[in-house]
Amino acid sequence: xxxxxxxxxxxxxxxxxxxxxRTLLNSSVALSLSDIEMxxxxxxxxxxxxxxxxxxxxxxxxxxxxxxxxVKYAICEENCECKPQxxxxxxxxxxCKETYCLSHAKIPQTKVPSGFKADSVNxxxxxxxxxxx
Amino acid sequence: xxxxxxxxxxxxxxxxxxxxxRTLLNSSVALSLSDIEMxxxxxxxxxxxxxxxxxxxxxxxxxxxxxxxxVKYAICEENCECKPQxxxxxxxxxxCKETYCLSHAKIPQTKVPSGFKADSVNxxxxxxxxxxx
DNA sequence: TCATAACTGCAACTGTTTAACATAAAAATC
DNA sequence: GATTTTTATGTTAAACAGTTGCAGTTATGA
Numbered sequence: 001x002x003x004x005x006x007x008x009x010x011x012x013x014x015x016x017x018x019x020x021x022r023t024l025l026n027s028s029v030a031l032s033l034s035d036i037e038m039x040x041x042x043x044x045x046x047x048x049x050x051x052x053x054x055x056x057x058x059x060x061x062x063x064x065x066x067x068x069x070x071v072k073y074a075i076c077e078e079n080c081e082c083k084p085q086x087x088x089x090x091x092x093x094x095x096c097k098e099t100y101c102l103s104h105a106k107i108p109q110t111k112v113p114s115g116f117k118a119d120s121v122n123x124x125x126x127x128x129x130x131x132x133x
Numbered sequence: 134x135x136x137x138x139x140x141x142x143x144x145x146x147x148x149x150x151x152x153x154x155r156t157l158l159n160s161s162v163a164l165s166l167s168d169i170e171m172x173x174x175x176x177x178x179x180x181x182x183x184x185x186x187x188x189x190x191x192x193x194x195x196x197x198x199x200x201x202x203x204v205k206y207a208i209c210e211e212n213c214e215c216k217p218q219x220x221x222x223x224x225x226x227x228x229c230k231e232t233y234c235l236s237h238a239k240i241p242q243t244k245v246p247s248g249f250k251a252d253s254v255n256x257x258x259x260x261x262x263x264x265x266x
Numbered sequence: 267t268c269a270t271a272a273c274t275g276c277a278a279c280t281g282t283t284t285a286a287c288a289t290a291a292a293a294a295t296c
Numbered sequence: 297g298a299t300t301t302t303t304a305t306g307t308t309a310a311a312c313a314g315t316t317g318c319a320g321t322t323a324t325g326a
Contacts, residue, residue: 012292012303012304014291014292014303014304014305016304016305017304032282033282033283034281034282043305043306044305044306044307045282045283046284046285046305046306046307046308047304047305047306049282049283049284050304050305051304063200065198065199065200065255065257066198067196067198067204067255069281069282069313069314070281070282070283071200071282071283084258089243089245091245091246091249091251094252102245102246105243105244105245107256108241108243110222110238110241111238112222112224112235112238112258112260113224113235113263114263115262115263115264115266116224116258116260116261116262116263116266117260117261117266118224118258118259118260119227119259119260119261120258120259120260121256121257121258121259122198122200122255122256122257122259123240123254123255123256123257124198124254124255124256125217125245125249125251125253125254126251126252126253126254126255127245127249127250127251127252127253128249128250128252129248129249130246130247130248130249131248133248133249133250145272145273145323147272147273147274147322147323149273149274150273165313166313166314167312167313176274176275177274177275177276178275178313178314179274179275179276179277179315179316180273180274180275182313182314182315183273183274184273202282202283202312202313203312203313203314204313204314
């Protein structure tokens with residue numbers, strides 16, 4: 001169940017958290033804080049904000065910076081540790097404004113200059129998705 | 134000269150534009166609108182904003198979304214067209230908060246799902262830079 | 267010269283993110 | 297079970313990035 005998913009990541013399964021989790025699970029695209037706020041009208045924005053922070057911290061979800069000004073969130077895969085080698089590419093469609101996880105497209109590993117240490121990576125294509133072209 | 138750089142990209146070389154260009158040329162890291170605003174105290178934020186938009190449109194500079202909430206800008210290479218194959222990786226240091234162009238590290242070409250068409254790509258590592266580790 | 271276009275400055279406004287503080291609920295301790 | 301402590305939520309509002317409208321100024325071109 002969904003509650004189990006939260007407990008697996010050491011997150012106490014409160015009602016709101018379950019709702020947020022389900023909202024993300026039901027979505028085929030990544031959602032911003034305001035997107036979630038519109039779906040869950042009852043819940044307070046600050047609570048949702050903190051819920052997402054908690055989820056991200058516990059690596060239940062990952063955040064995507066798609067250049068729209070609003071960070072989007074999507075569910076991580078089962079054993080994701082959000083390390084560069086775990087992470088996948090995202091695609092932002094400039095027509096429908098949706099951001100998709102390309103879950104099968106892992107981000108290629110590249111070298112970074114000596115002395116630099118990469119903890120995570122964000123890779124987003126911008127263009128037109130299949131439905132919009 | 135710097136004015137020539139603007140004219141090469143079909144940008145009329147006004148005083149402010151020359152100042153913004155020089156600010157970016159003098160910087161070893163990518164700069165946000167507010168960064169530039171602090172350096173050029175005289176200039177108005179809206180003017181700087183539109184200047185950066187113009188520069189980006191004319192492909193004199195490129196923008197980087199480094200996850201900090203503020204878009205950063207840096208000078209493009211000479212004949213850059215800002216196509217995915219032109220673009221390079223960026224690195225954001227979470228300690229010093231600076232964002233570096235890894236100009237020699239081109240972004241690896243990957244496939245996108247059929248029907249999708251990528252116009253540009255943003256790839257940013259987050260971690261610790263050489264000076265901070 | 268005069269009309270037009272381009273650029274700049276000022277002000278205001280939107281939207282996202284975040285903090286401060288108070289309250290409520292849950293968990294732990296006695 | 298009552299009390300303390302922790303954790304989660306709600307309310308409010310501030311901070312900040314990005315953006316637009318409008319007026320004034322400067323440059324351009326007929």
